[in-house]
Amino acid sequence: SAAAMAKFILLFLKLLAILYTVQAVFEDQVGKFDWKQQYVGSVRFAHFDNQIQSSKKVLVATEKNVFAAINTRTGELFWRHVDKTGPEGNIDALLLQGQDAVMVVGDGRILRSWEVNVGGLNWEMVLDSGSFQSASLVGHQEHVKYVAVLKKAAISLHYLSNGHQKWIENLPESDSVDYQSVYSEGKGEVFVLGLVPHSHITVVVYSIDDGEILKQFTVEAPWMPDLQSSCSVIGKGMLTCVDAGSLSLNMLDLHAHSEMNQIPLQSIGLEVSSGFRPVLVSSQPNAARPPLSEFFLQIGPDQHVLLQLNKGQILTLRDFKPAMLVSFATTGEKTVAAVMSPKNKTVNPPFLCINLFSAETGRRLLDTTLIFTMDPNGGKPEKLYVQAFLKKDDSVGYRVIVQTEDHQLTFIQQPGRVLWTREEALSDVVTMEMVDLPLTATQAELEGEFGKKADGLMSMVLKRLSSQLILLQAWLSHLWKLFYDARQPRSQVKNEVTIENLSRDEFNLQKMMVMVTASGKLFGIDSKTGTIVWKHYLDNVPSNAAFKLMVQRTTAHFPHPPQCTLLIKDKDTGLATLHVFNPIYGKKSHVTPPLLPQPILQSMLLPLMDQDYAKVLLLVDDQYKVSAFPSTKNVLQQLQDVASSVFFFLIDANQGRLSGYRLRTDLSTELIWEVVIPAEVQKIVTVNGKKANEHVHSQGRVMGDRSVLYKYLNPNLLALVTESTDQHQERSFVGIILIDGVTGRIIHEAVQRKARGPVHIVHSENWVVYEYWSTKSRRVEFSVIELYEGMELYNSTVFSSLDRPHAPQVLQQSYIFPSAISAMDATLTEKGITSRHLLIGLPSGGILSLPKMFLDPRRPEIVSEQSREENLIPYAPELPIRTEWFINYNQSVLRVRGIHTAPSGLESTCLVVAYGLDIYQTRVYPSKQFDVLKDDYDYMLISSVLLALFFATMISKRLAEVKLLNRAWR
């Protein structure tokens, strides 16, 4: 029975062990070492909420299919609604009326109305199919009650209150006429304007009440290519178009159908810059009334003219030169024009200023100048959104949002105070790296002491003493700062992060996150606080670029600065450029990267270093020639020496070809193997190697009978994922091929039938975990493959792909996962001792930390003594999702695109960054914090226990003395 008892206790302990390996966040840790930044994407439409004077909302609809309300005081989000990605969630139009925001979504498929105060949906309507052209609010008798939606072949009118359709009418001759815009001025009519390009304009007038066609006429306009870009309605129904060919304004009164009245721009004294296409800017502040009679005409890259339509005549109110951006804004009955112009071009960074002008007269309003500087590392201003408001003395005040081409929003108040900036480029992070921070000068001094050669005992002692003194001084000043800060009220203590005070902490937990965004803007973010330390906009990045970020030199090689290289490749042409920069300061390096005239097929970072400790980057061009960067003599010499052991592979996904090459000493290449996967049947989706900075601590697993099962740790192993071209749910499949990158030997091949992608895969140590959609059971499934050498290791000192005669043992097991997946990666620690967890980004916004022990092909179906000994969890088909395992608790991270993991100086701790629409940074402890005291360590308890024990000892000693004395007396 004792044995039974022991067994029971053992089982109990095991259970405890299992429970304890599961990590979770404690409530008091919220925000301690994690942070989240929410983004919305590049703004397409923005409207200030003007229903009340004190409103602090700006409503934005973005390229990322997000609709959000931003707090204008802080720049934070009030709420945000994230629709599905792709064209089906695309926001075509955003119209704001009172507290309702009406949106047309998915190429005119859905009409939606939002309540902007709560952020809830009012109603949603499915519209008839047909490609979307334009939408407009329609007023009637001073009230805006309807919204008109113009499609390719039909126009419909909907009630703003409930979305119900009032009427829908087919457009006449819609197959030849391209209807492009809809206009109304609150008089019971809706004008639809169509165009037969280079022929004539068609105007159809509908009655608001029943959709009856009241009038229909055509006007010759053989010069006009497009209506929306060149025309605008000005004043009381005057359609005004600008002709870039004859440089004239053409006006058509929509009420009295007549011919177009041509006014050459020269006749009103305007000179258009050569080659510039003039642009009209008009404003209709209230949908129930006609637009303003004043409008802007841009006649040069930095020249705008404010014009007025007065009794059929065009008057020039004011000529603005230079003027980069103009915008109208209305508050109450007053409409103003805001004009942005450069203040002083010679100064760097250039100053910009914005002034307000009365729209009616063109006169400058007093005290409305706003001066600010643009970030010299940012893009050019692109759009100007103005919020005008009436001050107490009835004068007009304003605030502006400036949108730049690098997707930055800056909110500026008079006289030039930047209240906040939002870096919306960060909603589209493509790749990132975490770079160690440099040591401080004192730390570097101390480190330097060990590197130098000994020069006498005495000087060593002196040096030691002096460095200890420096340390003491630093500690004292730190103490003083703590004391000083404690006396200050909380709000006054500023912990600003600047480049100067960034330095490595004792456990290397704080790093620099170098993030590359699709727009070509690079960011350096402090991982501890989330502060953007530097940003740099690369303005020549093609829109379809692929990026690869590599750390060529870390901070460990003082005094050489750290160096990162970004490979920017145009996906269509294959032509690439290199941007070399310092990851800590963001500055472009003085090292000139080589020019790459040929398309680049492959790039790789070798572990070789040049004399300045920069790792060698090899680039393979389409002639299979290899170039090195840096390419000093030293590097070329080293390359010649190791060329025979440098292998690389190329993938041609279109032809399904995977080929392996070897480097020759003259930097040419030779093909050594080729694997062809028939492209008609299946296509290569991803090829996944192992992380270069991964460490595996244990070579094997101890089995229940105390024997060792050795892992197959092939660093050259590639995991290739294929998907069938046949998408039929009965015949589709997902294939996985494990292939040795040096020899081209196929180690293992597995096929998941009745499955399709998207496949997410993690390849690490001796295992591959992948996830796919099972079409048969309509669920997400996980599969794990583990490779073992067996009970004996062939060559325990070094692994060589060329000398491994035995094929590894392959174990595989599959599981059901009760959710879809957006991204997946595995935790990574310094030495690989800590157990591994999978980090899984879910569409719900949670990031699940799933212990790898749940994905172990050795999980037994029947529990045996040995499996219990090995700590194996009995097999269960469904993997658990527990909200306690969400490392980001309620801080949802939407549309996770990637999860980046990096080791810290502590073996127990792994740094995690999840990026997608949002960015979330935290630390995880897969095996709990075994190497540092926990943050809830009870110092009080331990010291009181010690004290109590001390006193107990004293007292008992005294008692013993008394007793001895008594005995002596007896």
Next chain:
Amino acid sequence: MHIERIPLLWLLLQATLVVTWGFNAEMDTGPSAGAFAQSNSDRFKIEGRAIVSGIKPQDWVSSARVLVEGEEYVGFLRTDGSFAVNDIPPGSYVVEIISPTFRFEPVRVDITSKGKMRARLVNYIKTSEVIRQPYPLQVRASGPHSYFMKRETWGWTDFLMNPMVMMMILPLLIIVLLPKVVNTNDPEMRKEMEQSMNMLNPNPELPDVSELMTKLFSGSKGSSKTGGSSKGARPAVKRR
């Protein structure tokens, strides 16, 4: 390996379920039949309402979403908690209401090619098992999400249940209680105990526990009990 066995198991499960499906004559087509009808371009909408008892919808709808089959289709909640996800082709879908604060159970909705709707409990293992749910959906929050582990706080009960403390307290209890149970006045037994005590405590320099105890207890209680105390100390010492 294991993978071989799982599909077999599945086949078996599936086979038994097909039988139950056959009896279910009410639904004319299965969910998979709906997915076949790809030529049919009809689109349908999934409707329902999410309820969090005791909380006004205005307070939570702005942070919630309706996800159909991951993020394949997305719907939003109206200010009264109701929702409709539009433009969904026939098929079988898992509908989830996602809120960072409240937990909702997912529901599987089957749409036939004719637009017939049915809601049932999600069962990923027995995928064709039907446990009906109301349609239009009525999804009630089953409470707030629990994201956090409880910190171990210092409490008297935890302290007392600690194995180390138990190991200290139990012997103490035995010291006090055992004398009352065992006859302590037996002189032979006393002798035996004293001998064993001396064997265990060979160092005369150290204060003798039994003697200390004897003194302590004899101070207040009668001399008749002294022997008992020393005797009672025996199991305690052994345990150490």
